[in-house]
Amino acid sequence: MKISYNWLKNYIDLDPVEHSPEVLQEVLPLLGFDIEEIEKLGPPQLNNVVVGQVLEYGQHPDADRLRCCKVSTGNEGEVHDIVCGAKNFNEGDKVMVALPGAVLPGNFKIKASKLRGQPSAGMMCSSKELQIGQDHDGIMILDAETPLGTPVNDLYTDGDTVLNLEITPNRVDVLSHIGVARELAAKFGLEVKYPEVKASTENPAAGEPLISGIEVSAPEVCPHYTAICIKGVKVGPSPKWLKDAIEATGQRSINNVVDVTNYVLHETCQPLHAFDAAKIKGGKLVVRMASQGEKITTLDDVERELDGTMAVIADAERALVVAGVMGSVDAEVEESTIDIVLEAAYFAPTSVRATSRKLGLSSDSSYRFERGVDPKGVIYASLRAVDLILEVAGGTVDGNMIEEGAEPPTISEVNLCPDRVRKFIGFDISDDEMQTVLESLGLGVSIHDEADGTARWEVAIPSYRQDLQRDVDLIEEIIRVYGTDKIPESEVVARGINDNDHRIYTVNEAVADYLTGQNFDEAFLYSLRDPEEIKFFFGEESFKVLALDNPLQSDQSHLRPSLIPGLLDVLKLNAARGTGATRFFERGHVYREVKGQMVELVSVSFVIVADQISREWRQREVADFFTAKTLSGEILDIAGTAASKLTFKPIEDCKLWQGGHSAYTGDFAKMGFEATCGLLNVATLKDRWNLTTPVIAGSILMTPKFFERKAKRGRHLGVSNQPASAKDLALIVDQSVHAGDVEKDVAKFAKKATQGFNCESVRIFDVYEGEGLPEGKKSLAVTMSFRAADRTLKDKEVNTAFDGIQKLITEKTDYQIRK
Amino acid sequence: MQEQLTAIVAGVRENAPNIQKRAEFEAYKATISGPKGSLTDVMKGMGKVPKEDKPAMGKAINEAKKAVEAAFAEVIERLEAAELAAKLGPAIDPSLPSPDSVRGTLHPIAQVREEMVNLFRRIGFSVAEATEVETEHYCFDALNIPSDHPARDMQDSYYLPDDLTVNNVSKENDEKYLLRTHTSTVQIRTMLKEKPPIRIVAPGRCFRRDTPDATHSANFHQIEGLYVDKNVTLLDLKATLDHFVKTIFGPKAKTRLRPSFFPFTEPSFEMDFFSPDLGKLSNKWLEIMGCGMVDPKVFKAVGIDPEVYTGYAFGMGIERIAMILQGVDDIRYYYQNDVRFLKQFA
Structure with a gap:
């Protein structure tokens, strides 16, 4: 909303000095009206820019769009081409x-030169070029x-300052200079x-009325409609004051009548519309819903198709x-135009909003x-416009204002208890100060003493402040005008005892530390990720379920089901930039399809470039599946699942993970968590990310539950x-058997087999394949540790247990004990 | 005998320093003090020594034995030292670079988020979480943002299709799912679940349907604060936020509350701050967050009696704070993850 300082001075x-534009720039934001931009209007100090007269002009011989002019600037004989x-x-x-020699705004230097071969010693200027107008x-x-x-x-001495205010949606009344x-x-x-206002709603009609009625x-869209007729206006350019005002607010001056309607809109906030009476067919205005497909060419020269939810003002x-x-x-x-009909009406906000949105207008x-x-502002604005039209365009009001419907009801009173205000704000403002603030805003205060000794204030609400409906709304007014800078500084008071932090946060913190x-x-x-990627890695169902309804960019149309592709983007970027980085992780939410529905999951993923040929003076061990298995297990452990009890199952065939070199455990849909880890699919990484070194990764999914x-x-x-x-045992098993x-x-x-004492642990400590073993077999070395709580074990009892174990293995499995 | 002993000791003294390996030493040792060793032989001859000579002989043998043992001990010490030296290898060059990778860093946004969360934890807030997929009810209606509010335009929010069901996000009625546009949704979810006093901060990811540029990103992060109890006042709100600004931006930072409008707070403010120590951003008012007293309509939507309880709420963009603190002028740097960028904030 552009507010002209000069225009403002009409009302206040x-x-x-005290209320200079610079002061307003400080004050308005603290009243709740932020300033987007400040424009200084009026010409800056310009040398060599003077009034001239076009003596004659002719067509430029070589350019259709140009004219060659002889221009005098007054001095005897001084004529410029x-x-x-x-x-x-x-x-x-x-x-x-x-x-x-002149330098126009924007450091535009004027020099004598030739334009398309014709001499040109100067420039005739538009008002915008001189910053006089728009x-x-x-x-x-x-x-x-x-x-x-x-x-x-000398000609344009009066500058203006235009403040472009950001008005919050609750303060429509401030979308005007009076506001x-x-x-x-x-x-x-x-x-x-x-x-x-001098004009009246009642004026004797002279002869034939311009319109017969409305x-x-x-009525639900237009509860209140008025029209007033003015005969015999003289439409023409607006006088300077009107033109300046219109241009200051960033509009284009059209003619005196249209400018007046726009002026009153920016003055009072009430939109108006002036019809050329001669163009109203059938002599009657109708406020009705548009018919489906009805066409109208709006003033911006666009033909628009309407529908039955939009209201129009129509003639016959x-x-x-x-x-x-x-x-x-x-x-x-x-x-x-000679005769006009001036409309002023109240239209229902939701209807106008819906129409404006639908039309994109x-x-x-x-x-x-x-x-x-x-x-309740309709009639005032209408009469104000009538006054101004008569002033700038002449004519006479003809007939009474035609009025349909009535002003919509308004809230007129809100109760306020000053003690409650003080309790709510937590510091002291006296009753007098509060009352002064409210009254300064045009809110009447009448004080009633309640039976319990407290005061109840009835605060009268003007019709233009329908945003004030509750006591908290009035508290905002009090604070706003009293000044937020007067809220005292104080110590933080931390009452009571903290709750626990949500575990999603604390687990995430611990995972990041790890x-x-x-x-x-x-x-x-x-x-948001690319749809093709989702389809490729997660299939058709996920592609369907993870789609946004209204994506902005076609390559960011789907919610991510995994953090891994993004992390591969990071590896790719870092590889391309040669940063040498090889290890990244991300914590974030991902989305998965389960039985046609979406679930939101908490996820952690990591990637490691397993580079064999790192250029270090001393080689370190390269990460492999088991690195990822340890990391994934530890993350699950931090999240609260005993990782040591989980069995990883191999992944056979997958586009993201390398079959035979990756594995998973858990099932988020059934158990609430899932972890996948190992080598990422080598071919996919090369095809899609151009990554040729192996990447080891882990991905952990957890439901919020x-x-x-x-x-x-x-x-x-x-x-x-x-x-x-301890006892060791070597077992020969099929290669396909999992350790x-x-x-x-x-x-x-x-x-x-162990009785009277414990077998504390069983652990595979060696895997052997090759020489000395039959084709397709491998040997697994198992170590067992026995211990009693209360005594040193005797060889005999350990041997008995060991024999028992071997017997069971021979009986129950086809593992062969290697002697 | 005495000559024999003298010869043995002399032999040991001569040969021992030449022994280079443990096996060699064991073999040589056997020839002296083993069961068939020369010294053992002499000792075995003690029986034949006349009684009167025995004390002198015994003494001589003992001396010889001690001398031999001392020589052997020296050998062992020498061999062990050599073995250790072999095991340790040559001395290190401490100036060589370590081949191990170094400790990783938290993402700069996570660093700022943690700093902010920890600050609020210290003054009694605890962390709340909720999903990023939300419904119009929890993102808008319950926050007093009516259905024809501009914030609800399709232009501003990412919606999910009508026929979709999100298994773990509850709906109020038959409203649409969307990606939350602010963390204020956590206010609603928390107030529905818990009874006052409630004092939470909710950091989290939000989404707006904005064309990406230096200050807009398809997703970004906010931190939301909410305090609901009896007698929570505007004064408390100011004290908390002043504390926040002075802790994060330093004691020289000044704040101001600029009246504004949010449907879910009344009164509503934007908090600006002003600091002399911010490089290019020094000495101008910078807007950093929206805040206000919880609107009674929000309390009604979650079943809290606004006659009994009051509360304040605030919300701010974590990237915004991070950009100011870290001097980053384009939000997109945060999402590229060039490790050279990431390491600058460690």
Whole structure:
């Protein structure tokens, strides 16, 4: 919302020093109106820019768009050849001329030169080029009386400051100069001078009325509609004050009548519309819903198709205005217009908003209507516009204001208890101060003493402040105008006892500590990924379920099911930049498809470049599946699952993981967690990421519910201080048999065969394949540790147990004991 | 005999220093003090020595034995020293670079997030979490953002298709799913689950349908704060946020509360701060967060009685704070993860 300082001065006596534009820049943001931009209008000090007169002009011989002009700037015999691109002037017109030596805003230096072969010693300027106004459609045409040779700064002495305010959606009333004046008046303790209205709603009609009446068939959209007729106006350019005001607010001056409607909109916030009475067919205005497919060409010259949810103002034949949004080219007020019908109405915010959104068309009107203009401001604005039209365009009001419907109801009173205010804000503001603030905002206060001794204030709410509905809304007003800078500073008071942090957060913290300790750098990646990638790695179902409804970019249309692809992007980027980085992890949420539904999961993933040929003076061991298995297990352990009890199952065939060199454990859908680790698919990495070194990775998924598990507290089991006794065994098994299964079997048998003492551990400690073994077999070496709680074990009892274990192995399995 | 002993000792003294290996030593030792060794032989001859000569002979033997043992001990010491030296290898060159990779770092956004979370933890807040997929009810309606509010335009939020079910995100009615546009959703989820007093911070990822540029990213992070109890005041809000700003940006930082508008707080403010120590950003007011007193309509939506309880809430972008603190001028650097960038904040 652009607010002109000069315009503002019509409604409030701003002191040039105390309330200068610079002061307003400080004050307005602290009242809640942030400043997006400040523009200084009016010409800067410009040398060699003077009033000239076009003596004659002709077509440029070599350029259709250019004219060659002879321009006098007054001094005897001083005539300048100037080539000009504008066409909005005639011989004899007075114009602003920048002569050689002038430097226009934007450091644009004027020099004598040739344009397409024709001499040009200067430039005729538009108002925008001189920063006098916004008009850039043609050069400035000055009053015929202006003396030749007058420097521009003598002619335009009055600058203006335009503040572009950011108005929050609750404060539609401040989308106007009067609205801003009211706020400043409250802050500075000044009076608001509302323009007095001379026009009346009742005027005797002379002869035939311009329109016979108004019919509102959509009262829910338009509860209140008024029209007033003015006969015999003279449409033409606006006077300077009006043009300046219109241009200061960033609009283009159109003609005196249209400019007045826009002026009143920016003055009072009430949008208005002026019809050319001659163009209203059938002599009647109808406010109705549009018919499906009804067409209208709006003032921006776009033909739009309407539907039954949009309201229009129509004549007997066609829609003339999209209600509250924009008029059509068909009823525009033009030079030829003689009689006008001036509309002022209240349109329902939701309806205007919906229409504006559907049409993708926003205007100064719709912007205000959709935020809810003053329900009681219609007639004042209409009469104010009538006054101004009569002043600038002449004519006479003809007939009474035609009024359909009535002003919508408003909230008129809110209760406030000053003690509650003080309790709510936590510091002291006296009753008097509160009352002063409220009254400065135009809110009447009447004080009632309640039976319990407290005071209840009835605060009268003006119709333009329908955002004030509850006591907290009034508290905001009090604080705003009283000044947030007067809220005292104080110590933080921490009452009560902290709750536990959510386990998702604490587990994530611990995982990050662990992984950074394991030399991983943390990466942050986008949650949205390419659809083709999802389909490739996770299949059609995931592709369907993980899609966004309204993606912005086609390569970011799906939610990520895994952190790994993003981490591979990181490896690729770092490889391409030669940073030498090889270890990254990410913590983040991922999304998976389960039975056609989506689930959101908490995930941690890591990647390691397993480079065999690292250029170090001393080689370290290269990461492999078991590195990833340890890391994944530890992460699960941190998250609260006993990793030592998990069995990893091999992955056979997968696009992301290398079959035979990767494995998984758990099942997030059934157990709440899942971990996959090992070598990533070598071919895929080369194809898609151009990564040719092996990458070892791990990916852990956990449901949010998984974190609700209660951690188990450990219990003391006792530790034997007796010596342990170990026995080793070599088993020849098929190569396809998993060591983990053998270990489990042996442990089972050991438990069974050991009596009176314990088999503490069973562990595979060697794997052998090759010479001395039959084809397709491998040998697994198992060590068992026995211990009693209370005595040193005798060889005999250990041997008995060991024999028992071997017997069970021979009986129950086809593992062959290697002697 | 005495000559024999003298010869043995002399022999040992002569030969022992030449022994180079343990096996060699054991073999030589056997020839002296083994069962058939020369010294053992002499000792065996003691029986034949006349009684009167025995004390002198015994003494001589003992002396010889001691001398031999001493020589052998020297050998062992020498051999052990040599073995250890062989095991240890040559002396290290401490100036060589370590071939091991070094400790990793938290992502710069995570660093700032932790700093902020820990600050609030110290003054009584605890961390809350919720899902990133949300529904319109929890993201908008319950926060008093009505259905025709501009924030709910399709342009601003990423929605999920109507026929989708998200297994672990509950709906209020039949509203649409979307990716949360702010962490204020955690306020609602928490207040529905718990009774006041509630004092939480909720860091988390949010999504807006913005074209990416230097200050906009398809996803970004916010931290939300909420304190609901009896007698929570505007003064408390200011004290907490002042503390936050002065802790994060230093004691010279100044703050101001600029009145603003959010549907879920009333009164609402933007907090700006001003610091002399921020390089290019020094000495101007910088907007860093929105805050205010919880709107009674929000309390009603979650079943908390606004006549009994009051509360304050605040929310800020973690990237915004990180960019100011770390002097990063383009948000996209954070999502590229060039390790040279990541390591600059360790």
